[in-house]
Amino acid sequence: MSKLLIEAFYGGSHKQLMDVLKEEIEGCVLYSLPAKKWHWRARTAALYFMQAVPPSDTYRVLFTSSVLNLAELVALRTDLGKLKKVLYFHENQLIYPVRKSQERDFQYGYNQILSCLVADTVVFNSAFNMESFLTSIGKFLKMIPDHRPKDLERIIRSKSQVVYFPVMFPDVSRFLPEQKRVSQRATSDKSLGSLAHSIESEVPSQNDAVAPSAPSGLSDQQIEGNVVQKSEELINIKASLSEDSSGGDQHVMPNSSPASLCNDSQRPLHIVWPHRWEHDKDPETFFKIMMKLKEQELPFHLSVLGETFTDVPEIFSQARISLGSAVLHWGFLPSKDDYYQVLCEADVVISTAKHEFFGVAMLEAVHCGCFPLCPKSLVYPELFPVEYLYSTPEQLLKKLQNFCKRPDTARRRRIQVETAPYSWAALNGEFTSLLTAEPRKDL
Known part of the structure; x- marks a missing residue:
């Protein structure tokens, strides 16, 4: 000890x-x-x-x-x-x-x-x-x-x-739809190739994991150490066999159905919000955008996950009623398998945070094949390439409107976010x- x-x-x-x-x-x-x-x-x-x-x-x-x-x-x-x-x-x-x-x-x-x-x-x-x-x-x-x-x-x-x-990224292959399996294999191979190139050249990795706008406090030695210190275990990163301790209790609504029953063009866009139910995650902005999508009669499904503590913002109970049949899952999922299965079934993961110093939930969702949409502020430019960032709620709404109209465009995009540098391995x-x-x- x-x-x-x-x-x-x-x-x-x-x-x-x-x-x-x-x-x-x-x-x-x-x-x-x-x-x-x-x-x-x-x-x-x-x-x-x-x-x-x-x-x-x-x-x-x-x-x-x-x-x-x-x-x-x-x-x-x-x-x-x-x-x-x-x-x-x-x-x-x-x-x-x-x-x-x-x-x-x-x-x-x-x-x-x-x-x-x-x-x-x-x-x-x-x-x-x-x-x-x-x-x-x-x-x-x-x-x-x-x-x-x-x-x-x-x-x-x-x-x-x-x-x-x-982050202890788990093996989620058993939960992934076929399209996500293909994208994940391609992204994993790309990630391993990039890491191997960094090791061989002994040059700090300048890939998408650290965006050009990242704060200057991150030294070259730290970037390199994050990526290459366990180079002999890169194959373990690809396998991602260890388990993580986040997640929570599944509340499946009666209208929910397995994602595999419909093809990509027929199935509505599945949006997931996997954050703590607290004011600093700005649920008000998120639900305001969801209500606009519903008012415009755009088809989408919604899973709202994440932990709750003593004080839950009132907007959650209001939104649950207003969004009605659009909701597939509502509430914390204590079962890790249930949590990751929902992430694997979802298409887009969203953050509207006013405070975020790292963001485990967003990286877990990306690991499960979700297309991330994050504010162009806080920690996000450090972890995510610019194509996944939005500057205003109006920009976020426009992106979601386009995805709702053509959900296959979100599902078939290869996600260019490397999660390996943030793994325990x-x-x-x-x-x-x-x-x-x-x-x-x-x-």
């Missing part, structure tokens, strides 16, 4: 990451709190873990997410302060959107800055996440009325790096390195 994992919000992508590390890297022990009442976890989790984590002279590394106030924990538990402390950012509170005119709570962002200062290594799940956090520190600290600290961006940047979230070496510590004389 040389590696101590602490997760103050054990749900969603936070849970996925900790489960992968615990299962795949030897010597990990996990302590966690359920994914409820996020604000209280951020405020008080350090006090809980001070008592919950027993002392041990076998720990060498502490790995935690930025929900935890790491500064408080190591002050309360000086024995943990001696460990190599790795802080992982799934999101950051300096630019996290707040509802309406609600005042941003200074304490959450301040806690993350303090945690960075006491951490030995600060890791972000995307270059967008890293740059948006680091470049916002100065402006954020101007909220302090006087005697403001200096040079914190420089101090934190010096120990910061990007390591993408490791490509990234496990970097996480293993993060969880490795040199022997210390004071331990």
